[in-house]
Amino acid sequence: MSRVLITGAGGFVGARLARHLLKQARPDAPIQLTLTDQFALPPDLQNDARVVAVQGALVDQAALFSSGFDQVYHLASAVSGECEIDFELGLRSNLDSTRVLLEGLRKAGNRPRLVFSSSIAVYGPDPGLAMPAVVADDSLPAPQTSYGTHKLMCEYFIADYTRKGYLDGRSARLMTVVVRPGKPNGAASSFFSGIIREPLAGQEAVCPVDLTVAHPVASPQSTVLSLSALMQASREQLKRRLAINLPAVNVTVAHMLDTLEKVAGKKALSLVRFERDERIAAIVANWPRAASSDTAHHTLKMVGDASFEAIVQQYIDDMRQSGLSDTALKGLA
Amino acid sequence: MSRVLITGAGGFVGARLARHLLKQARPDAPIQLTLTDQFALPPDLQNDARVVAVQGALVDQAALFSSGFDQVYHLASAVSGECEIDFELGLRSNLDSTRVLLEGLRKAGNRPRLVFSSSIAVYGPDPGLAMPAVVADDSLPAPQTSYGTHKLMCEYFIADYTRKGYLDGRSARLMTVVVRPGKPNGAASSFFSGIIREPLAGQEAVCPVDLTVAHPVASPQSTVLSLSALMQASREQLKRRLAINLPAVNVTVAHMLDTLEKVAGKKALSLVRFERDERIAAIVANWPRAASSDTAHHTLKMVGDASFEAIVQQYIDDMRQSGLSDTALKGLA
Numbered sequence: 025m026s027r028v029l030i031t032g033a034g035g036f037v038g039a040r041l042a043r044h045l046l047k048q049a050r051p052d053a054p055i056q057l058t059l060t061d062q063f064a065l066p067p068d069l070q071n072d073a074r075v076v077a078v079q080g081a082l083v084d085q086a087a088l089f090s091s092g093f094d095q096v097y098h099l100a101s102a103v104s105g106e107c108e109i110d111f112e113l114g115l116r117s118n119l120d121s122t123r124v125l126l127e128g129l130r131k132a133g134n135r136p137r138l139v140f141s142s143s144i145a146v147y148g149p150d151p152g153l154a155m156p157a158v159v160a161d162d163s164l165p166a167p168q169t170s171y172g173t174h175k176l177m178c179e180y181f182i183a184d185y186t187r188k189g190y191l192d193g194r195s196a197r198l199m200t201v202v203v204r205p206g207k208p209n210g211a212a213s214s215f216f217s218g219i220i221r222e223p224l225a226g227q228e229a230v231c232p233v234d235l236t237v238a239h240p241v242a243s244p245q246s247t248v249l250s251l252s253a254l255m256q257a258s259r260e261q262l263k264r265r266l267a268i269n270l271p272a273v274n275v276t277v278a279h280m281l282d283t284l285e286k287v288a289g290k291k292a293l294s295l296v297r298f299e300r301d302e303r304i305a306a307i308v309a310n311w312p313r314a315a316s317s318d319t320a321h322h323t324l325k326m327v328g329d330a331s332f333e334a335i336v337q338q339y340i341d342d343m344r345q346s347g348l349s350d351t352a353l354k355g356l357a
Numbered sequence: 358m359s360r361v362l363i364t365g366a367g368g369f370v371g372a373r374l375a376r377h378l379l380k381q382a383r384p385d386a387p388i389q390l391t392l393t394d395q396f397a398l399p400p401d402l403q404n405d406a407r408v409v410a411v412q413g414a415l416v417d418q419a420a421l422f423s424s425g426f427d428q429v430y431h432l433a434s435a436v437s438g439e440c441e442i443d444f445e446l447g448l449r450s451n452l453d454s455t456r457v458l459l460e461g462l463r464k465a466g467n468r469p470r471l472v473f474s475s476s477i478a479v480y481g482p483d484p485g486l487a488m489p490a491v492v493a494d495d496s497l498p499a500p501q502t503s504y505g506t507h508k509l510m511c512e513y514f515i516a517d518y519t520r521k522g523y524l525d526g527r528s529a530r531l532m533t534v535v536v537r538p539g540k541p542n543g544a545a546s547s548f549f550s551g552i553i554r555e556p557l558a559g560q561e562a563v564c565p566v567d568l569t570v571a572h573p574v575a576s577p578q579s580t581v582l583s584l585s586a587l588m589q590a591s592r593e594q595l596k597r598r599l600a601i602n603l604p605a606v607n608v609t610v611a612h613m614l615d616t617l618e619k620v621a622g623k624k625a626l627s628l629v630r631f632e633r634d635e636r637i638a639a640i641v642a643n644w645p646r647a648a649s650s651d652t653a654h655h656t657l658k659m660v661g662d663a664s665f666e667a668i669v670q671q672y673i674d675d676m677r678q679s680g681l682s683d684t685a686l687k688g689l690a
Contacts, residue, residue: 164496181506184506
């Protein structure tokens with residue numbers, strides 16, 4: 025039986041990944057999925073006989089981590105906006121908790137495979153170079169948030185644990201995942217989902233940056249499939265390149281809103297109100313405007329999303345399948 | 358009065374820096390130098406009225422660090438070879454102790470200036486790129502030792518504390534410092550000094566790598582002057598480039614030994630014996646073969662060493678001035 029751990033499994037990407045892995049598992053290759061989160065898991069996961077749910081802070085789970093997992097998806101993280109406001113939260117939740125995890129896995133001694141959810145927030149403008157127009161796998165990181173700094177530190181930490189043979193790690197630099205369901209969260213990137221999600225629900229959305237802002241995004245499904253593909257990749261395929269950009273769709277806010285209008289009509293578009301937020305705008309200004317994903321596409325054959333329209337359509341399909349059309353798609357023409 | 362802290366001040370570079378700062382201090386700008394080390398300081402430093410000596414491990418000195426320094430040189434470090442053998446030593450001595458220092462300085466609240474001694478060990482061969490023939494300030498780091506990994510993590514950590522306004526930090530990527538006096542140490546680079554120092558003393562030296570090995574080096578005096586210059590550099594001069602290569606002389610082992618012969622004669626050269634050490638050779642193979650130092654030279658006007666011969670001559674002059682000629686220069690023709 026394969027023992028798989030997902031940290032942050034109560035989160036949006038984590039829960040979707042858990043469902044994907046449970047669905048994919050073949051009867052002849054049974055899986056035991058340990059799902060940790062500081063909050064309670066969604067009921068469908070809690071009630072699956074193959075799931076072991078562990079609620080609490082990662083820093084308290086050293087004994088669990090050293091209990092012998094085969095595969096670990098480390099997704100738990102405080103988000104960028106929160107960590108800019110609360111410096112110690114970032115230290116604790118993103119740096120210390122990763123160290124507790126890595127040390128537990130090292131002590132287990134079975135060299136588990138590990139996929140770490142890093143972020144394009146590791147990139148930023150480098151004064152000697154300026155930020156490249158498109159950040160590539162081998163662009164020089166220069167994080168401009170504590171969130172991005174701690175993600176990058178963890179990447180290098182994981183690469184060293186891997187070099188030493190304590191585990192077999194790889195880091196996925198996630199694009200901003202859109203369209204997130206539910207409510208806005210503390211991430212500075214939260215509006216990238218909000219300006220699509222709220223109008224589709226017939227509600228007003230505030231866009232804190234202007235139309236020219238450009239950014240690489242990916243759908244939840246693309247992100248989950250990419251994380252799973254990175255876990256399957258062999259060390260030979262990866263060579264020593266242990267941190268890669270996941271597939272991205274490079275968009276501007278203008279293109280996102282054009283797509284909203286195309287899919288949901290003029291009325292939906294009119295629900296987006298521009299109200300500049302200097303704090304958010306300053307964070308976003310230091311993020312990459314576009315990303316390339318050569319290792320992901322060419323070496324690892326990840327597919328990614330076809331277009332931003334396909335990403336919006338995925339959200340609509342998800343809402344319909346979840347029976348949430350009445351509220352979530354109220355604004356759909 | 359200016360309050361200056363040097364960590365690792367009992368070490369070779371630290372003690373030399375301390376003496377330099379004490380010598381430079383003008384009567385109208387008095388200095389108080391707090392010198393910490395796990396070992397006792399040299400007597401001349403211990404006996405200077407301007408010196409406060411603190412012996413012990415950095416991780417226990419949180420209260421000291423938050424006591425309000427104006428300038429901090431953070432040089433304390435376990436060395437590369439040791440950290441490859443003892444993983445937890447590196448975590449504790451190079452990562453945890455830096456964090457205790459940074460948190461102390463943050464809590465002090467007076468935004469001290471900080472110079473961190475990082476290393477060219479942050480560079481390594483990147484599989485997607487291969488290592489550049491010459492590593493520059495903006496080359497992509499890819500450390501291949503725990504030592505280099507932890508140094509790089511600390512660089513990014515310091516950049517984030519600086520961005521947040523908790524301190525005004527900058528990281529100096531030190532070249533391998535030669536010629537170190539005294540005995541070989543646990544650093545994998547120890548032989549770069551040994552193959553000059555031992556023959557000059559009329560003693561046999563073992564070279565664990567072959568003649569074609571190339572490496573960037575710097576003299577102790579150049580290193581101390583560069584560290585001091587980096588402390589003086591304004592934020593405007595640095596822009597946001599917070600980690601730079603110090604000036605380097607790019608040499609090969611062959612050129613080093615040619616210089617030894619030129620300065621000390623054939624007999625001194627004959628004392629170098631080649632005996633390959635696979636552990637050392639493997640570490641060195643992943644280090645840069647040459648470095649450039651554009652920011653150091655062009656922006657900060659650091660001078661560096663004129664040649665490898667000048668570096669050897671500096672060591673000879675040092676030994677003469679210290680009255681150690683009889684033993685240290687026994688092999689000099």
